Amino acid sequence: MIASLVLTDLFRSAKRFAVGLPMLVLVAPVVDLVMGAEVASGMVPAFFTLLAWDHLQQTALTEDKEQTWEFLRVLPLSPVTIVTVRFLSNGAAILMYALVGTLTAISIPLVRQAVSPGDWPIFIAFTVAVSLLMMAWFNARYYRAGYRGVMTNGAVTYVILLVVGVAVLMARTPVIPVIRAVTTAYHWAQAQPAPALTAIVASTLVLVVLSWGYSVTVFSRKEFH
Amino acid sequence: MATADDILVLDGVTRRFGGFLLDGISFRLRPGSVMGLLGPNGAGKTTTIKLILNLLHLDAGSISVFGLDSRRDELAIKRKLGYLGERAILPPQGDALWLGRFLAVCFPEWDDRRYRHYLKRFGVPTAKPAGTLSKGTRTKLALAAAMGHRPGLLLMDEPTTGLDPLVRHEVVEAIREVAGDGRRAVLFSTHIVSDLEAAADAVTILDQGQVIASEAKDRLLGRWPGLSLEEVFRRLVKTSSIEEESSS
Numbered sequence: 001m002i003a004s005l006v007l008t009d010l011f012r013s014a015k016r017f018a019v020g021l022p023m024l025v026l027v028a029p030v031v032d033l034v035m036g037a038e039v040a041s042g043m044v045p046a047f048f049t050l051l052a053w054d055h056l057q058q059t060a061l062t063e064d065k066e067q068t069w070e071f072l073r074v075l076p077l078s079p080v081t082i083v084t085v086r087f088l089s090n091g092a093a094i095l096m097y098a099l100v101g102t103l104t105a106i107s108i109p110l111v112r113q114a115v116s117p118g119d120w121p122i123f124i125a126f127t128v129a130v131s132l133l134m135m136a137w138f139n140a141r142y143y144r145a146g147y148r149g150v151m152t153n154g155a156v157t158y159v160i161l162l163v164v165g166v167a168v169l170m171a172r173t174p175v176i177p178v179i180r181a182v183t184t185a186y187h188w189a190q191a192q193p194a195p196a197l198t199a200i201v202a203s204t205l206v207l208v209v210l211s212w213g214y215s216v217t218v219f220s221r222k223e224f225h
Numbered sequence: 226m227a228t229a230d231d232i233l234v235l236d237g238v239t240r241r242f243g244g245f246l247l248d249g250i251s252f253r254l255r256p257g258s259v260m261g262l263l264g265p266n267g268a269g270k271t272t273t274i275k276l277i278l279n280l281l282h283l284d285a286g287s288i289s290v291f292g293l294d295s296r297r298d299e300l301a302i303k304r305k306l307g308y309l310g311e312r313a314i315l316p317p318q319g320d321a322l323w324l325g326r327f328l329a330v331c332f333p334e335w336d337d338r339r340y341r342h343y344l345k346r347f348g349v350p351t352a353k354p355a356g357t358l359s360k361g362t363r364t365k366l367a368l369a370a371a372m373g374h375r376p377g378l379l380l381m382d383e384p385t386t387g388l389d390p391l392v393r394h395e396v397v398e399a400i401r402e403v404a405g406d407g408r409r410a411v412l413f414s415t416h417i418v419s420d421l422e423a424a425a426d427a428v429t430i431l432d433q434g435q436v437i438a439s440e441a442k443d444r445l446l447g448r449w450p451g452l453s454l455e456e457v458f459r460r461l462v463k464t465s466s467i468e469e470e471s472s473s
Contacts, residue, residue, distance in 0.1 A: 004330045012318065071314045074278055075331045076303035224280040225242075 045127035064147035136211035237286035261421035264431035270414035307376030313367035317356025340373030381413035
């Protein structure tokens with residue numbers, strides 16, 4: 001039943017995919033032509049993450065407008081099933097964007113050459129992990145506070161990050177250790193791809209499962225006045 | 226006194242939120258019965274139905290449906306339950322056929338032929354998205370969807386509010402038909418007494434979160450000779466309000 005419901009949910013997002021996937025396919029060659037392969041190789045994951053965020057947001061907005069939660073809760077579907085379907089469906093959408101984005105990037109020779117072959121798995125795993133962690137955060141907030149809550153929360157988080165980011169950039173000195181730490185981590189990951197991949201996948205899965213458990217708990221307690 | 230055959234038993238159901246208290250309400254529904262839940266606005270009708278559906282949680286008391294506990298056996302109950310709310314909540318992009326396919330995944334005993342029969346009988350277009358249908362047609366679609374798995378209990382919250390007389394008649398006919406085989410039952414809330422008079426054989430009257438009457442419609446009318454159900458309802462609610470004021 002869960003597989004059927006996931007497929008139904010994905011089919012309902014068909015229009016969104018029909019717009020997002022071609023954009024993802026077009027962005028790499030366009031950026032490659034305009035700004036060069038180095039930038040294009042970085043733009044594909046950034047654009048892919050943006051599409052994943054848009055997908056999460058649009059799905060939640062549609063559910064909110066259509067009162068989907070109340071509709072589903074009068075059917076013989078448990079909160080576990082409803083939340084699991086949302087996580088699997090969002091996860092599948094993210095993987096689909098990742099697959100198309102990666103294939104697009106790889107299919108453009110200059111972009112392919114901009115990333116050394118050994119770095120591709122880390123590159124892809126990192127991009128997918130960022131999107132899945134975004135989903136974990138988004139869904140946990142969404143099931144706790146609903147669409148309006150998650151968007152208000154998202155806006156507040158964005159403003160805080162922006163203010164902190166600007167403050168850090170203006171101070172300059174604290175940026176250096178942060179950049180140094182990220183660079184060290186990335187170099188470590190490049191040098192040892194297997195443990196790095198394992199760490200990325202394991203930590204992402206743990207956080208997604210924690211988010212799923214939290215979402216099930218808060219959704220089970222939810223009332224519909 | 227509740228029996229093992231009762232389809233629905235509410236026992237001391239209590240729920241408080243804000244300034245409202247649903248205060249220990251109890252009633253039961255037998256197979257083959259159509260019960261109207263009558264009460265003025267804010268009496269607790271919708272709250273009662275949402276508690277049965279587990280959309281709201283109980284503070285105290287118990288609800289048993291088909292002999293099963295409404296909280297512990299929620300899914301088993303909902304597989305045999307049909308629901309139609311005042312606002313027919315349906316996915317607006319999906320048409321009637323899409324809805325049928327979706328509900329077939331959710332209900333193991335979904336009967337697509339039966340669903341299509343109701344769609345045809347109610348004149349619901351099968352290829353138009355639910356969001357583009359009129360309120361009356363959406364209600365009829367929701368009713369067909371609620372009856373497609375032959376529910377043992379049909380719960381309806383103000384199903385006829387805002388509908389034209391023709392659609393209301395069709396809904397009332399369908400209500401009577403469900404309980405007609407003597408094995409199933411219907412509980413519907415309303416403040417339109419004429420619909421209740423036409424469809425129900427039992428009445429539970431709520432006022433300010435309390436049950437002020439719950440019995441067979443004929444027996445209730447028999448206690449007030451010469452009065453219509455609407456007049457009985459008004460007198461009972463007035464008496465209840467006066468008692469409430471004097472006790473406070």
